[in-house]
Amino acid sequence: MLYGSTRGQAPGIDFVEAMLTGLAPDGGLYVPERWPTLSRDTIAGFAGARYADVAKVVIGAMVGDAIASADLDRMIEAAYAPFRHKAVCPLVQAGDNLFLLELFHGPTLAFKDVAMRLLGQLLDHAPKTRAARATIVGATSGDTGSAAIDAFGGLDHVDVFILYPHGRVSEVQRRQMTGSRAPNVHALAIEGTFDDCQAMVKGLFASPGFREEIGLSVVNSINWARIAAQTVYYFTAAVALGAPGRPVSFAVPTGNFGDIFAGWVAKRMGLPIERLMIGTNENDILARTLATGTYQLRGVIPTTSPSMDIQVSSNFERLLFEASDRDSATVVDAMAELSRTGAFRIAPQALDRIRSEFAAETVDAAAVTDEIAAVQRDNDYTLDPHTAIGLRAARTLLRQNPTTPVVALATAHAAKFPDAVERASGVRPKLPPHLADLLDRPERVSVLPNSRAEVETFIRRHGRVAKHRA
Ligand SMILES: Cc1ncc(COP(=O)(O)O)c(C=O)c1O
Numbered sequence: 001m002l003y004g005s006t007r008g009q010a011p012g013i014d015f016v017e018a019m020l021t022g023l024a025p026d027g028g029l030y031v032p033e034r035w036p037t038l039s040r041d042t043i044a045g046f047a048g049a050r051y052a053d054v055a056k057v058v059i060g061a062m063v064g065d066a067i068a069s070a071d072l073d074r075m076i077e078a079a080y081a082p083f084r085h086k087a088v089c090p091l092v093q094a095g096d097n098l099f100l101l102e103l104f105h106g107p108t109l110a111f112k113d114v115a116m117r118l119l120g121q122l123l124d125h126a127p128k129t130r131a132a133r134a135t136i137v138g139a140t141s142g143d144t145g146s147a148a149i150d151a152f153g154g155l156d157h158v159d160v161f162i163l164y165p166h167g168r169v170s171e172v173q174r175r176q177m178t179g180s181r182a183p184n185v186h187a188l189a190i191e192g193t194f195d196d197c198q199a200m201v202k203g204l205f206a207s208p209g210f211r212e213e214i215g216l217s218v219v220n221s222i223n224w225a226r227i228a229a230q231t232v233y234y235f236t237a238a239v240a241l242g243a244p245g246r247p248v249s250f251a252v253p254t255g256n257f258g259d260i261f262a263g264w265v266a267k268r269m270g271l272p273i274e275r276l277m278i279g280t281n282e283n284d285i286l287a288r289t290l291a292t293g294t295y296q297l298r299g300v301i302p303t304t305s306p307s308m309d310i311q312v313s314s315n316f317e318r319l320l321f322e323a324s325d326r327d328s329a330t331v332v333d334a335m336a337e338l339s340r341t342g343a344f345r346i347a348p349q350a351l352d353r354i355r356s357e358f359a360a361e362t363v364d365a366a367a368v369t370d371e372i373a374a375v376q377r378d379n380d381y382t383l384d385p386h387t388a389i390g391l392r393a394a395r396t397l398l399r400q401n402p403t404t405p406v407v408a409l410a411t412a413h414a415a416k417f418p419d420a421v422e423r424a425s426g427v428r429p430k431l432p433p434h435l436a437d438l439l440d441r442p443e444r445v446s447v448l449p450n451s452r453a454e455v456e457t458f459i460r461r462h463g464r465v466a467k468h469r470a
């Protein structure tokens, strides 16, 4: 099982190398050279299975022989043990043929835990087997960072640097990052947007020699291992609703396009997914792209769903590669055009393919408020603003086709965004007991300008891995 870059200029490597490398040396994103598939019988066999057991099969197909299966199975068991719900990612009914897939039962209350807990296990295992030490970086609009800090905090051969946009995350998200006492963890508040943070992370990989010097990897969904782990819950949800005998659609609140791309991967592996619905907030580059065929950057607008205040939707590169018959020259040209002009056009055939599998809806702040209020009133269920976007988009899909079940991904616990939720519903959601003292924990954070050079210097100065390697 080998992985190659969407930009076609990096040698094929196995799953573990792809995970440790993060971003390919040519600036592209790793994808399997050949898509693994699961037979109809295998998928049917997931009915009633434990989440971890489904994960062993689905992730195992993507890992190939890069990790001994007994080791992988052990790591998967350990990854999902700390989840607060026995089903790990339970499905709850929200209406006729309408379901919520709760992905927030991990330690930091967002879907990021599902992949990050496993990544923590895999990265802890990999340096021992490949004799490496690692420096992990991540750009976050709040959730990836908290999940990474929780998963990697305290590991002694890994340093973690998380870049978040100063003043643009919720208080709970910020404190989850700045409240860590682990000496290997560094929360960096960058004077810029999430897109600036993500550009800086990508820039660190392009900085001559830096990647090798510090053993750099990244925990965003540009890392293939994140996508692989996020694929599993599409299988468990669809099978619970009758797949493979019955198609299912998904509505996904979307920012960096990682979570919904994992759904596309599940479909490519054999899961009968009818439609993948992109739900966006006012930062609606993906909805505009589907409507016009032009991927065009605009300034980021702060919204009540801050984790999705993203314009540069990194994983769209993977979809573009697939929709363009895996032609890396098309991707290279598009990405060059994007950096030169802030936009690129998608060829008509590729656009048709994308439109045949995906739909998109922009859900503005007023609709988010309505959705939270209505679900609180009608179902006595408290939505977070990101989940409200997914659910609103799911209702649209259901109106178009009431016979196919639609699953909306519930990507965060309402308590991560208590102010927006209380304003909409009148209910102030409480943090679960393990985070009850979060707002009293002392904070540790470094505020840095939007400058790659300054971040690079900070990592060299504060990273134990960097010092060890020097
Ligand atoms: C709570 C929440 N929902 C949805 C998303 C969107 O996910 P993705 O970036 O994978 O599209 C994010 C992060 O981007 C998030 O943190």
Ligand SMILES: N[C@@H](CCOP(=O)(O)O)C(=O)O
Pocket: 139, 140, 141, 142, 143, 144, 145, 219, 220, 221, 222, 255, 256, 258, 259, 307, 308
């Ligand atoms: N919403 C994310 C943004 C980064 O997304 P990722 O899935 O690519 O890590 C966050 O909360 O950090």
